[in-house]
Amino acid sequence: MKKKKPLSLALSAVMSLTLLLSACSGGNGTGTTSNGSGDTGSNANGSTQKDDSPAQITVMLPLNTAETPTDTIKNELEKLTNTKLTYQFFPADTYEEKLNTAFATGSLPQATYLKNATTFLLMREAIKEGQFWEIGPYLSEFPNLSKLKPEVLDNTKVEGKLYSLYLGRPLARQGIIYRKDWADKLNIAPPETTEELFAMAKAFTEQDPDGNGQNDTTGIADRNELVFGAFKTVSSWFGTPNNWGEKDGKLLPEFMFPEYIDTMNFFKSLRDNGYMNQDFAATSKTDAVNLFTSGKAGIYIGGSMPDITTLDKDLIKNVPTAVLDAHSMVKSPDGNIHQWMIAGYNNLVLFPKTAVKDEAELKKILGFFDKMMTPEVANLMFWGIEGTHYTVVDGKAKPSEDKELTEREVKGYKDSVIGEAETNGMYESLNELPGRIHAEELIKENEKYGVKDPTAALDSATYALKGVELQQTITDATYKFIYGQIDQAGFEKEIEKWKKQGGEQMIEEFNASYKK
Amino acid sequence: MEETVISRQVTKTQPAWRKRFWRNKLLYLMIVPGIIYFLIFKYIPMFGLVISFQDYKPFKGILGSEWVGFKHFERLFTEPDFWNILSNTLLLFGMNLLFYFPIPIILALMLNEVRITFFKRFFQTLVYLPHFMSWVIIVSISYVMLTMDGGIVNELLVQLGFSKINFLLSPEWFRPTYIIQVIWREAGWGTIIYLAAIAAVDPQLYEAARMDGAGRLRQVWHITLPAIRSVIIVLLILKIGDVLELGFEHVYLLLNSMNRDVAEIIDTYVYTAGLRQMQFSYSAAVGFFKSLVGLVLVMLANHLSKKMGEEGIY
Numbered sequence: 001m002k003k004k005k006p007l008s009l010a011l012s013a014v015m016s017l018t019l020l021l022s023a024c025s026g027g028n029g030t031g032t033t034s035n036g037s038g039d040t041g042s043n044a045n046g047s048t049q050k051d052d053s054p055a056q057i058t059v060m061l062p063l064n065t066a067e068t069p070t071d072t073i074k075n076e077l078e079k080l081t082n083t084k085l086t087y088q089f090f091p092a093d094t095y096e097e098k099l100n101t102a103f104a105t106g107s108l109p110q111a112t113y114l115k116n117a118t119t120f121l122l123m124r125e126a127i128k129e130g131q132f133w134e135i136g137p138y139l140s141e142f143p144n145l146s147k148l149k150p151e152v153l154d155n156t157k158v159e160g161k162l163y164s165l166y167l168g169r170p171l172a173r174q175g176i177i178y179r180k181d182w183a184d185k186l187n188i189a190p191p192e193t194t195e196e197l198f199a200m201a202k203a204f205t206e207q208d209p210d211g212n213g214q215n216d217t218t219g220i221a222d223r224n225e226l227v228f229g230a231f232k233t234v235s236s237w238f239g240t241p242n243n244w245g246e247k248d249g250k251l252l253p254e255f256m257f258p259e260y261i262d263t264m265n266f267f268k269s270l271r272d273n274g275y276m277n278q279d280f281a282a283t284s285k286t287d288a289v290n291l292f293t294s295g296k297a298g299i300y301i302g303g304s305m306p307d308i309t310t311l312d313k314d315l316i317k318n319v320p321t322a323v324l325d326a327h328s329m330v331k332s333p334d335g336n337i338h339q340w341m342i343a344g345y346n347n348l349v350l351f352p353k354t355a356v357k358d359e360a361e362l363k364k365i366l367g368f369f370d371k372m373m374t375p376e377v378a379n380l381m382f383w384g385i386e387g388t389h390y391t392v393v394d395g396k397a398k399p400s401e402d403k404e405l406t407e408r409e410v411k412g413y414k415d416s417v418i419g420e421a422e423t424n425g426m427y428e429s430l431n432e433l434p435g436r437i438h439a440e441e442l443i444k445e446n447e448k449y450g451v452k453d454p455t456a457a458l459d460s461a462t463y464a465l466k467g468v469e470l471q472q473t474i475t476d477a478t479y480k481f482i483y484g485q486i487d488q489a490g491f492e493k494e495i496e497k498w499k500k501q502g503g504e505q506m507i508e509e510f511n512a513s514y515k516k
Numbered sequence: 517m518e519e520t521v522i523s524r525q526v527t528k529t530q531p532a533w534r535k536r537f538w539r540n541k542l543l544y545l546m547i548v549p550g551i552i553y554f555l556i557f558k559y560i561p562m563f564g565l566v567i568s569f570q571d572y573k574p575f576k577g578i579l580g581s582e583w584v585g586f587k588h589f590e591r592l593f594t595e596p597d598f599w600n601i602l603s604n605t606l607l608l609f610g611m612n613l614l615f616y617f618p619i620p621i622i623l624a625l626m627l628n629e630v631r632i633t634f635f636k637r638f639f640q641t642l643v644y645l646p647h648f649m650s651w652v653i654i655v656s657i658s659y660v661m662l663t664m665d666g667g668i669v670n671e672l673l674v675q676l677g678f679s680k681i682n683f684l685l686s687p688e689w690f691r692p693t694y695i696i697q698v699i700w701r702e703a704g705w706g707t708i709i710y711l712a713a714i715a716a717v718d719p720q721l722y723e724a725a726r727m728d729g730a731g732r733l734r735q736v737w738h739i740t741l742p743a744i745r746s747v748i749i750v751l752l753i754l755k756i757g758d759v760l761e762l763g764f765e766h767v768y769l770l771l772n773s774m775n776r777d778v779a780e781i782i783d784t785y786v787y788t789a790g791l792r793q794m795q796f797s798y799s800a801a802v803g804f805f806k807s808l809v810g811l812v813l814v815m816l817a818n819h820l821s822k823k824m825g826e827e828g829i830y
Binding site: 100103104122125126129218224277278279281282283284287291296464465466467468469472475476478479480483485497500501 | 573596663664665666685776789793795
């Protein structure tokens with residue numbers, strides 16, 4: 001054993017910590033922690049206390065910046081909400097490990113943020129085991145928390161009960177971002193059907209849209225991601241259901257629908273003809289974005305249209321004359337528009353029973369989150385301090401030029417704001433780039449045609465156990481099909497394999513849960 | 517730990533080893549930190565292996581989780597991809613041994629023959645620098661060179677009238693890519709120990725050989741190689757001990773949907789199947805199995821080397 005991999009090291013660390021500290025997980029409340037948070041909301045402020053003493057709250061959340069934010073925002077926040085806050089930031093890259101370790105040692109703080117929807121799936125079991133407070137019954141006592149969208153809350157319920165508050169995200173942000181200057185030059189209108197999208201990629205490849213006389217452009221720049229790359233977005237335009245769909249009254253996974261095969265054929269012929277980057281299955285997001293911002297590719301389908309702002313900024317450095325636009329209204333062969341819709345949240349916050357001792361303490365913490373959903377507090381956490389980090393123009397927030405300052409002081413807190421602008425009343429962002437303004441309009445428009453994932457709030461034990469692994473089988477098969485390594489019969493064979501390894505059970509479990 | 521020594525002087529008051537121990541107490545004190553390190557970081561975590569026989573739940577802890585016997589091992593051995601993953605791992609390891617292992621030796625011998633000290637130093641530094649680059653950087657450089665979307669290698673192939681080769685996304689190119697990257701990064705670093713061993717060879721042996729009319733190659737064959745033979749054997753055994761340590765990060769970065777059939781190894785499987793889905797018990801069981809394979813191979817290699825009349829590592 002000379003070299004140790006970080007992975008096994010982490011695992012053994014978890015193991016040894018568990019061993020040493022399993023005594024603490026008995027909920028003895030002393031909060032002996034491994035991460036140096038001594039304060040887990042001591043029992044001193046019990047239920048008999050009046051509400052005028054500041055509530056002590058510890059919060060753990062993922063950090064998407066290089067450094068922990070300064071206390072500027074926190075100090076303001078404590079004043080506004082009458083609390084004493086301890087924020088524990090951990091790098092987003094290793095957040096799941098941190099979460100597991102803290103969980104194993106019983107040292108989760110009172111308000112524990114997860115990392116994303118996937119982490120939530122993994123936590124469901126622990127939630128069912130009664131490790132976290134159910135908060136559903138208390139929501140009505142809090143005027144602002146009551147505003148949270150019921151349809152999104154439903155997506156985060158476990159066995160019909162609510163345990164979490166959500167961080168909102170628009171339901172359908174996906175579409176294409178394309179070179180409007182190229183399209184204008186070649187007289188191509190925004191694609192209204194999937195065929196027109198194909199024709200656009202073809203023209204961008206073959207008709208020398210950059211006018212340099214060389215054959216050096218491609219249509220679509222895609223990356224090694226089926227869901228957040230181009231595939232899933234285009235599959236919804238073909239009319240493929242969102243993850244699961246109903247067929248003869250039974251739920252089936254998307255890849256058992258003919259539209260999924262159509263989507264695969266669409267990408268296969270795009271790639272075979274050279275209308276997209278050949279190596280997309282091994283291309284990272286950075287490389288795909290570079291392909292687009294270097295002016296070599298004309299269409300970027302990366303999942304989220306607001307990316308147009310950053311793409312535009314990088315592209316005009318290389319091609320000053322470039323103009324970008326967003327587009328998402330692409331009809332399916334059946335003549336209707338379908339848009340893939342996410343569950344409406346991108347992260348959740350949970351309240352562990354090991355840290356929150358009783359109802360009174362829980363209500364104090366919920367009270368803090370209730371205040372977070374007032375415009376004043378939400379703006380402070382999302383945008384920062386007015387005049388320093390942003391200014392208000394036409395009732396919208398305009399971030400200051402000093403992006404680094406905002407990144408350093410605000411970003412950490414920005415990623416923890418509950419709800420969305422509609423529910424917490426914070427300022428919308430002021431957009432000046434025409435393409436971005438168009439993108440925001442399309443996002444609102446998309447919702448009208450949104451297709452839900454029917455399994456969002458359903459349970460399947462097999463899915464929790466092997467979901468990721470099984471999905472890998474299908475993902476691999478999809479790429480192999482697009483690259484011509486297997487044909488449709490081969491794809492069907494992979495589906496059989498999926499069924500045998502637990503897919504069959506998954507279908508049954510989801511359907512049983514669906515019928516309830 | 518302590519060496520029991522057969523004592524020649526029979527003393528009635530205290531055994532000889534104790535005397536020797538006491539005389540060298542400072543030397544023994546020096547190994548205490550090492551022992552403590554191994555206890556804390558290698559031996560105590562081993563108790564964590566018990567979770568591979570449980571349905572481990574983090575919030576219940578090791579003491580509270582349910583015992584399930586060999587359930588996770590059964591799942592591993594009945595996994596349809598299991599034999600594929602194991603054979604991928606062993607194949608990749610075999611190639612590592614065959615193609616990578618001799619290279620540092622050859623390189624060390626070549627460097628040793630360079631007579632001008634400045635050049636020797638210069639080349640040595642040049643070949644071991646890549647060791648300090650992370651796999652992420654190396655794989656990214658390879659991507660830029662090998663991609664079909666404007667990679668230098670493929671552009672060159674087209675210029676020369678060949679057709680493009682899909683290096684990144686074809687099962688047959690995965691292993692060569694992997695091995696070449698390993699050689700490029702590690703070969704220079706691997707020469708350090710050999711060069712040290714070569715430096716310890718008595719120069720008189722070379723003089724004697726020259727007197728007998730041995731040329732450069734003869735000297736290498738009859739003197740240098742036998743001199744570093746035992747070092748090679750020890751390193752080989754240690755390498756075999758790492759049979760399944762192929763570098764998770766490296767393989768994971770090269771892994772994609774198109775080459776998974778040949779590139780999925782035990783480490784990457786543990787990551788996708790276990791840790792990403794919080795299945796600690798299953799991951800621990802897979803890791804446990806891996807360690808056992810490594811242990812068996814080391815004992816085998818050690819046994820063989822003893823048979824060959826070499827030292828071995830224990």
